Amino acid sequence: MRPMDPSRIEGLRLVIEVAATLAFALSGLLEAARRKLDAVGACVVAFLAAFGGGTLRDLLLDQRPFFWVRHVEYVWAVLVLSVLAMIVLRARHLALTERAILIPDALGLGLFAAAGTDMALGLGHPPLIAVLMGVVTGVFGGVLRDVVCNEIPNAFRDHRPYAVVAFIGGWLYVGLERLAVGADWALVITVVAIAAVRLLALARQWTLPRWRV
Amino acid sequence: MRPMDPSRIEGLRLVIEVAATLAFALSGLLEAARRKLDAVGACVVAFLAAFGGGTLRDLLLDQRPFFWVRHVEYVWAVLVLSVLAMIVLRARHLALTERAILIPDALGLGLFAAAGTDMALGLGHPPLIAVLMGVVTGVFGGVLRDVVCNEIPNAFRDHRPYAVVAFIGGWLYVGLERLAVGADWALVITVVAIAAVRLLALARQWTLPRWRV
Amino acid sequence: MRPMDPSRIEGLRLVIEVAATLAFALSGLLEAARRKLDAVGACVVAFLAAFGGGTLRDLLLDQRPFFWVRHVEYVWAVLVLSVLAMIVLRARHLALTERAILIPDALGLGLFAAAGTDMALGLGHPPLIAVLMGVVTGVFGGVLRDVVCNEIPNAFRDHRPYAVVAFIGGWLYVGLERLAVGADWALVITVVAIAAVRLLALARQWTLPRWRV
Numbered sequence: 001m002r003p004m005d006p007s008r009i010e011g012l013r014l015v016i017e018v019a020a021t022l023a024f025a026l027s028g029l030l031e032a033a034r035r036k037l038d039a040v041g042a043c044v045v046a047f048l049a050a051f052g053g054g055t056l057r058d059l060l061l062d063q064r065p066f067f068w069v070r071h072v073e074y075v076w077a078v079l080v081l082s083v084l085a086m087i088v089l090r091a092r093h094l095a096l097t098e099r100a101i102l103i104p105d106a107l108g109l110g111l112f113a114a115a116g117t118d119m120a121l122g123l124g125h126p127p128l129i130a131v132l133m134g135v136v137t138g139v140f141g142g143v144l145r146d147v148v149c150n151e152i153p154n155a156f157r158d159h160r161p162y163a164v165v166a167f168i169g170g171w172l173y174v175g176l177e178r179l180a181v182g183a184d185w186a187l188v189i190t191v192v193a194i195a196a197v198r199l200l201a202l203a204r205q206w207t208l209p210r211w212r213v
Numbered sequence: 214m215r216p217m218d219p220s221r222i223e224g225l226r227l228v229i230e231v232a233a234t235l236a237f238a239l240s241g242l243l244e245a246a247r248r249k250l251d252a253v254g255a256c257v258v259a260f261l262a263a264f265g266g267g268t269l270r271d272l273l274l275d276q277r278p279f280f281w282v283r284h285v286e287y288v289w290a291v292l293v294l295s296v297l298a299m300i301v302l303r304a305r306h307l308a309l310t311e312r313a314i315l316i317p318d319a320l321g322l323g324l325f326a327a328a329g330t331d332m333a334l335g336l337g338h339p340p341l342i343a344v345l346m347g348v349v350t351g352v353f354g355g356v357l358r359d360v361v362c363n364e365i366p367n368a369f370r371d372h373r374p375y376a377v378v379a380f381i382g383g384w385l386y387v388g389l390e391r392l393a394v395g396a397d398w399a400l401v402i403t404v405v406a407i408a409a410v411r412l413l414a415l416a417r418q419w420t421l422p423r424w425r426v
Numbered sequence: 427m428r429p430m431d432p433s434r435i436e437g438l439r440l441v442i443e444v445a446a447t448l449a450f451a452l453s454g455l456l457e458a459a460r461r462k463l464d465a466v467g468a469c470v471v472a473f474l475a476a477f478g479g480g481t482l483r484d485l486l487l488d489q490r491p492f493f494w495v496r497h498v499e500y501v502w503a504v505l506v507l508s509v510l511a512m513i514v515l516r517a518r519h520l521a522l523t524e525r526a527i528l529i530p531d532a533l534g535l536g537l538f539a540a541a542g543t544d545m546a547l548g549l550g551h552p553p554l555i556a557v558l559m560g561v562v563t564g565v566f567g568g569v570l571r572d573v574v575c576n577e578i579p580n581a582f583r584d585h586r587p588y589a590v591v592a593f594i595g596g597w598l599y600v601g602l603e604r605l606a607v608g609a610d611w612a613l614v615i616t617v618v619a620i621a622a623v624r625l626l627a628l629a630r631q632w633t634l635p636r637w638r639v
Contacts, residue, residue, distance in 0.1 A: 038634045040589040041582025055486075060268075062277050064488050065551075072552045086637060125278075126285045143257075143361070148569070150578045152363045156254025163253040208251045211299060273481075275490050338491075339498045356574070365576045369467025376466040421464045424512060 009184045013111070016191065018077075020108020023101040025050040025078045028145045029085040030097055035149050043082045045145050050078050053141035057116050057133050061123060102202065103195075110194030112138040113166035114187050117173045131170030138166045159207040162198065169194035217397040226324070229404065231290075233321020236314040238263040238291045241358045242298040243310055248362050256295045258358050263291050266354035270329050270346050274336060315415065316408075323407030325351040326379035327400050330386045344383030351379040372420040375411065382407035435610045439537070442617065444503075446534020449527040451476040451504045454571045455511040456523055461575045469508045471571050476504050479567035483542050483559050487549060528628065529621075536620030538564040539592035540613050543599045557596030564592040585633040588624065595620035 028049030032042040051068045058066050068075050089097070116137030120130035139155050139162065146153040155162050169190050176186035200206075241262030245255040264281045271279050281288050302310070329350030333343035352368050352375065359366040368375050382403050389399035413419075454475030458468035477494045484492050494501050515523070542563030546556035565581050565588065572579040581588050595616050602612035626632075 033637050035578060035583070036637065037578070037582045038585040038636070040634065041579070042637075044582060044589075059272065059485065060279070066486070069551060069555050072554050075554055075558070086635065090638065125282060128285050128288055129282050132288070147361060147363075148573060148579065148582070150363065150573075150576065152248060152250070153254070153361065156250045156257060156361070157248070159251040163257075208253065209299065210251070211246050211249065211255075212303065272485065273492070338495060341498050341501055342495050345501070360574065360576075363576065365461060365463070366467070366574065369463045369470060369574070370461070372464040376470075421466065422512065423464070424459050424462065424468075425516065 006184075009188070013187070016104075016107050016111045019104040020111055021050050021074055022077065022081060023104035023108055024141050025081055026085070026097060026101050027105065027142065029082060029089070030094060031145055031149050033085070033089055033094065037149070039082075039086055042086060043079060045148055046078050046082045046085075047075070048148060049141045049145040050074070051141065052144035053112060053137045053139060054116075056140045056144070057119070057137045060136065061120060061125075061133060063119070063123075103199070106195040106198040106202075107191060109138045109162065109166055109198055110169060110191035111187075113169050113194055114173050114190040117170040117190075118177075118183065118187070121174065121177060127171070127174045131167060131174060134170040134173070135163050135166045139163045159210065161201040161206055161208060164208065165194055165198045165201065169197070217395075217401070219397075222397045222401070226400070229317075229320050229324045232317040233324055234263050234287055235290065235294060236317035236321055237354050238294055239298070239310060239314050240318065240355065242295060242302070243307060244358055244362050246298070246302055246307065250362075252295075252299055255299060256292060258361055259291050259295045259298075260288070261361060262354045262358040263287070264354065265357035266325060266350045266352060267329075269353045269357075270332070270350045273349065274333060274338075274346060276332070276336075316412070319408040319411040320404060322351045322375065322379055322411055323382060323404035324400075326382050326407055327386050327403040330383045330403075331390075331396065331400070334387065334390060340384070340387045344380060344387060347383040347386070348376050348379045352376045372423065374414040374419055374421060377421065378407055378411045378414065382410070432610075435614070439613070442530075442533050442537045445530040446537055447476050447500055448503065448507060449530035449534055450567050451507055452511070452523060452527050453531065453568065455508060455515070456520060457571055457575050459511070459515055459520065463575075465508075465512055468512060469505060471574055472504050472508045472511075473501070474574060475567045475571040476500070477567065478570035479538060479563045479565060480542075482566045482570070483545070483563045486562065487546060487551075487559060489545070489549075529625070532621040532624040533617060535564045535588065535592055535624055536595060536617035537613075539595050539620055540599050540616040543596045543616075544603075544609065544613070547600065547603060553597070553600045557593060557600060560596040560599070561589050561592045565589045585636065587627040587632055587634060590634065591620055591624045591627065595623070 025046040028046035029042055031049075032045045035041075037045060051066070051074075054067045058064065113134035115134075117130045117134035120133040121127070125133070142155055143153040146155075172193055173186055173190040176189060177183070181189075238259040241259040242255055244262075245258045248254075250258060264279070264287070267280045271277065326347035328347075330343045330347035333346040334340070338346070355368055356366040359368075385406055386399055386403040389402060390396070394402075451472040454472040455468055457475075458471045461467075463471060477492070477500075480493045484490065539560035541560075543556045543560035546559040547553070551559070568581055569579040572581075598619055599612055599616040602615060603609070607615075
């Protein structure tokens with residue numbers, strides 16, 4: 001395919017990255033509000049939700065410096081967001097916020113899964129490992145958020161397709177990369193596919209198979 | 214002592230490694246079934262139980278690539294096992310499976326404790342650190358499994374000798390290594406000793422001392 | 427300022443380090459006793475509380491060998507302390523121990539926050555990252571202790587200023603370092619300031635702002 005305009009794709013990527021990071025942080029703040037954490041707990045949980053997945057991926061792949069060390073402005077943004085949330089958030093806002101973050105969260109799942117897969121492929125890892133690193137990037141922020149809040153991670157028990165969409169999307173990315181469609185197109189197609197399937201799964205209330213134990 | 218036949222010891226080691234990895238993964242799947250996790254949660258918990266201990270050891274010792282990155286066929290095996298378990302496992306199988314994995318689990322505790330101790334000694338760490346790395350390898354997969362399932366880790370509260378057997382077995386390995394009996398014999402003796410003591414402790418219902426708080 | 431007598435500052439630092447490490451380990455043992463963990467659980471939780479924060483910081487900053495690998499005598503000390511606690515500790519000692527560790531804990535918070543900030547600044551990280559590494563060093567031992575004991579971390583929900591004092595103290599250290607007052611004076615001033623504010627906050631029962639959700 002024709003290569004995309006580089007500044008355009010970079011701009012689009014940045015917009016999704018910022019929106020998704022703030023959506024992930026907000027998911028942490030909602031959880032912190034529900035569990036009545038204090039201001040410190042709220043900041044930490046927001047931080048874990050926003051950066052935990054990418055940090056765990058970088059630890060596993062031995063990549064430094066971390067994303068949030070290179071882009072310290074994201075850390076400031078999450079700190080400011082946490083303080084604002086503590087001032088502004090009221091009980092009646094919780095459900096509303098939860099709905100508002102569904103779309104940036106789905107786009108973020110796509111972006112982070114594609115970026116994680118791409119990074120691991122670039123380091124020469126086998127496809128399955130690369131796809132799992134994409135899943136870790138997209139999903140484990142929420143897992144760490146829930147573990148610290150003393151809950152079984154939502155991603156592991158709500159029977160909604162989330163990690164599984166990232167897993168399939170990761171294989172799509174691997175396939176597109178093999179077809180040499182170009183990294184930009186592979187990224188765009190994977191993000192759109194993951195976000196679309198995730199939102200469709202929510203709208204149609206698709207569920208994962210259940211244990212028959 | 215006379216060195217062992219290298220192909221024989223490697224074959225034996227591989228058999229124990231495969232059986233123990235699957236037993237550890239099954240312990241995760243049993244826990245996932247009990248806690249009603251979904252398919253994603255089941256896979257993740259099986260994976261944590263099977264590879265968590267070795268991965269944490271490698272993170273602490275700064276060793277890459279991880280075991281499961283080098284042997285991606287183990288990851289496939291755990292994925293297939295998880296899917297099979299979700300299809301096949303019924304309530305009446307839980308207790309049976311739990312009993313069936315006791316022996317490969319005990320052998321795995323021995324193998325992973327000896328292998329972890331050996332790796333840390335080889336990197337020049339002091340004996341206590343090496344022994345603790347052996348304990349981490351054998352025990353922390355189960356710890357991560359239980360933390361993610363929102364339980365106090367079984368290894369920390371069931372008063373059964375498990376980590377403590379790995380700890381003593383690690384010192385046995387350090388001693389055998391000092392006596393220059395050869396890595397193969399040290400491995401075999403340590404694995405047999407740890408597995409035998411662990412199974413004896415279960416059969417005789419030995420318990421650790423209790424707090425008198 | 428005039429440089430301090432190097433042997434004096436080193437001696438003082440060592441005294442605080444030992445006292446704080448034992449106080450952190452004791453906080454783990456108290457928690458283990460309350461949650462009725464077994465002997466293995468007690469040792470692990472004491473170990474996590476004592477060394478978890480520094481280890482997590484070193485993992486994030488990619489620094490090896492860890493503190494407890496270089497100073498294996500601390501590991502022995504925590505093991506001995508754990509065994510002693512299981513023999514000696516009775517229900518009537520719990521509240522007493524909790525009060526006795528407040529002062530070494532506050533000094534340790536100061537020392538570990540200053541040391542973590544200093545290490546990250548020395549590696550060329552931006553001030554905010556350095557300050558957060560100080561907070562991680564001082565606070566995340568207790569966080570890991572509570573996560574393993576299946577509780578929401580105390581530092582995230584008791585509304586007492588703890589991490590926040592380390593955060594502000596970290597900025598004080600950054601400022602003193604910029605003013606070129608010398609690393610020794612910066613350390614002493616930061617430790618005293620953090621410990622004093624922490625103890626004052628406890629005495630006056632200052633609390634963090636609450637969610638109005």
